[in-house]
Amino acid sequence: MKMSEQHYKNWGVTDFMADPSFQEWVRAAGAAEELNSYWQRVQQLHPELVPVMEEAAAQLREWWPEKILSDPEGEQLVWQAIQRDIETVADTPVIASRKLIRWPAVAAAVLLLLGGAAIITWLQQSPSPSPMQVSASTDNRGQFRLISLPDSSKVMLGANSTIRYNENWNRKGVREVWLRGDAHFEIKHLNTNDSEVAEHEKFLVHVNDQLEIEVLGTVFNVWNRNGRTEVELTSGKVKLRLKDTGKELILRPGEVASVIGSSLQLDAEQSDLVLQGPDHDTLYQLNNTSVAEIIDLIEKTYGKNVIVEDTSLLSRRIDGVLPLCHEKDLLFALSGILDIRVRQMNAQTWIFNTAE
Amino acid sequence: MNQDPTEKIVDADLWKQFLSGNEQAFERLYRSYYAVLFNYGYRVTSDKNLTREAIQHLFVKLWTNRRNLSPTPHVKQYLFKAFRNQLLTLQELYRRELPVETYNVTLVQDPFEEKIVRRETELHKAQKLQELLAVLTPRQREAIQLRFFSDLSYEEIAHILDMQVGGTYKLIYRALERLRESAPTFFLICSWLIF
Numbered sequence: 001m002k003m004s005e006q007h008y009k010n011w012g013v014t015d016f017m018a019d020p021s022f023q024e025w026v027r028a029a030g031a032a033e034e035l036n037s038y039w040q041r042v043q044q045l046h047p048e049l050v051p052v053m054e055e056a057a058a059q060l061r062e063w064w065p066e067k068i069l070s071d072p073e074g075e076q077l078v079w080q081a082i083q084r085d086i087e088t089v090a091d092t093p094v095i096a097s098r099k100l101i102r103w104p105a106v107a108a109a110v111l112l113l114l115g116g117a118a119i120i121t122w123l124q125q126s127p128s129p130s131p132m133q134v135s136a137s138t139d140n141r142g143q144f145r146l147i148s149l150p151d152s153s154k155v156m157l158g159a160n161s162t163i164r165y166n167e168n169w170n171r172k173g174v175r176e177v178w179l180r181g182d183a184h185f186e187i188k189h190l191n192t193n194d195s196e197v198a199e200h201e202k203f204l205v206h207v208n209d210q211l212e213i214e215v216l217g218t219v220f221n222v223w224n225r226n227g228r229t230e231v232e233l234t235s236g237k238v239k240l241r242l243k244d245t246g247k248e249l250i251l252r253p254g255e256v257a258s259v260i261g262s263s264l265q266l267d268a269e270q271s272d273l274v275l276q277g278p279d280h281d282t283l284y285q286l287n288n289t290s291v292a293e294i295i296d297l298i299e300k301t302y303g304k305n306v307i308v309e310d311t312s313l314l315s316r317r318i319d320g321v322l323p324l325c326h327e328k329d330l331l332f333a334l335s336g337i338l339d340i341r342v343r344q345m346n347a348q349t350w351i352f353n354t355a356e
Numbered sequence: 357m358n359q360d361p362t363e364k365i366v367d368a369d370l371w372k373q374f375l376s377g378n379e380q381a382f383e384r385l386y387r388s389y390y391a392v393l394f395n396y397g398y399r400v401t402s403d404k405n406l407t408r409e410a411i412q413h414l415f416v417k418l419w420t421n422r423r424n425l426s427p428t429p430h431v432k433q434y435l436f437k438a439f440r441n442q443l444l445t446l447q448e449l450y451r452r453e454l455p456v457e458t459y460n461v462t463l464v465q466d467p468f469e470e471k472i473v474r475r476e477t478e479l480h481k482a483q484k485l486q487e488l489l490a491v492l493t494p495r496q497r498e499a500i501q502l503r504f505f506s507d508l509s510y511e512e513i514a515h516i517l518d519m520q521v522g523g524t525y526k527l528i529y530r531a532l533e534r535l536r537e538s539a540p541t542f543f544l545i546c547s548w549l550i551f
Contacts, residue, residue, distance in 0.1 A: 013536070014529060014532050014533045014536060015529075017532045018525060018528050018529040018532050020509065020510050023503075059536070064504050069394065069395045069398055069399070070391055070394075070395075071390075071391070071394045071398075071404070071408070074390075074394060074404070074407075074408045074411075075387070075390045075391070075394075077408065078390070078408050078411050078412045078415075079383070079386060079390075081412045082412055082415045082416050082419070085412070085416040086416060086419050086420070303384075305366060305370075305384070307362065307366065345360065345362065345363060345366075346363060346388065347387075347388065348387065348388050349363070349366055351362070
């Protein structure tokens with residue numbers, strides 16, 4: 001754009017159309033001020049060129065597509081194929097020349113697999129009915145799920161989490177669930193007397209293959225962040241047991257314990273971020289929570305990248321409730337509480353800006 | 357419009373994390389590039405499966421070779437170049453595998469194309485566009501695709517097509533001229549509508 005404006009004297013429609021700066025100006029529709037004033041100046045210097053430029057702009061706009069072709073189904077399929085390929089490569093130390101996969105072949109393979117799975121399931125079921133496992137998951141697109149366990153205990157599963165349990169719970173066995181991620185539990189009492197809990201009245205939560213929580217009619221949260229697992233007890237009583245060391249800890253209402261690596265300890269402070277149960281409209285309770293932690297939560301919940309342009313924002317702390325289930329509500333609430341501007345740069349990235 | 361500078365930094369950062377083996381960063385790169393790569397590949401080859409497959413191979417290769425790759429500030433340009441090579445390799449491979457007669461893919465009959473075109477609000481425009489681009493040489497078509505459908509800068513296109521920036525400019529200029537010559541009435545109608 002440093003060229004003298006005289007430069008354009010003999011330009012035709014195609015010259016303008018092919019000029020990157022001109023293209024940008026047409027596309028951005030007045031977004032960049034510098035660009036705007038530059039081309040306006042050119043128009044003032046060469047009034048005779050205005051119709052030429054307008055024609056060039058009109059033609060560019062006409063066939064410059066606003067949207068791109070999308071293929072959401074392919075995006076899923078291909079991602080699955082990539083993951084499968086990567087695992088295969090990881091399993092075979094010698095990288096053999098691998099045969100290319102055509103999609104019809106993949107479809108056939110999937111059908112075969114499904115068929116195989118059905119046969120195996122059928123074989124497993126026919127001689128002695130072994131317990132079937134149920135699993136529920138949430139993704140990182142702001143999904144939360146309320147799950148009713150076979151004993152009608154409730155679990156609110158946080159984003160990006162998975163819970164697994166047997167389909168049928170008989171009256172004699174221990175109730176057991178396997179959790180990866182975050183969840184709020186409201187466990188049904190089978191025995192109101194804490195001191196006399198029989199084996200079959202126990203409820204066990206296995207967290208990340210690392211921690212075991214033994215529950216006696218209770219409301220509590222499990223929360224994973226920064227490589228550690230936090231358990232906060234709201235009511236009732238739970239016993240935590242580390243699988244590695246066998247270390248145990250009994251938690252009382254209001255207390256928080258955390259597992260970092262192979263240590264299990266009681267935290268001095270209450271958790272500053274709490275996943276609320278199904279009876280609340282809003283999902284997270286903030287107690288003097290730092291913006292950095294909220295951003296961490298957003299990144300985990302929605303799988304987004306958050307860019308903060310003014311880093312002093314990160315250390316600010318806020319109280320209140322955060323509506324995490326709807327992206328729009330969340331952004332609206334945050335921009336109000338923090339007095340910031342939130343821009344969505346693309347599907348994956350949000351930018352937090354302090355408002356001028 | 358070229359890529360937003362902040363977006364470019366984000367990509368470069370993701371790329372670095374991916375190189376160090378971060379699977380989440382890898383998935384984010386995949387998610388943010390699938391659509392643009394598919395869009396480009398499909399427009400160039402008009403073969404949905406080939407395009408998907410090329411994306412699959414590209415990302416599997418990226419992951420398995422990540423230790424031999426280096427950080428770059430030009431992630432988009434890098435991915436497009438690698439993807440283009442992948443497309444060409446696959447196209448070549450299947451051309452050899454398949455008898456010539458069966459390889460004739462006709463764009464219009466592809467139900468997938470119909471579906472996506474219908475999904476677009478600019479239905480008419482998109483169809484018109486495909487007809488228009490048929491008059492270009494393959495290289496001109498590719499330059500136009502990269503510039504106008506994939507938002508790559510002249511410098512990036514020059515790198516991807518292995519040519520000088522000045523050459524890219526000439527290529528696009530000639531393509532635009534050809535388009536204007538071949539469809540004068542179309543453009544005329546457009547300008548009437550605007551003024």
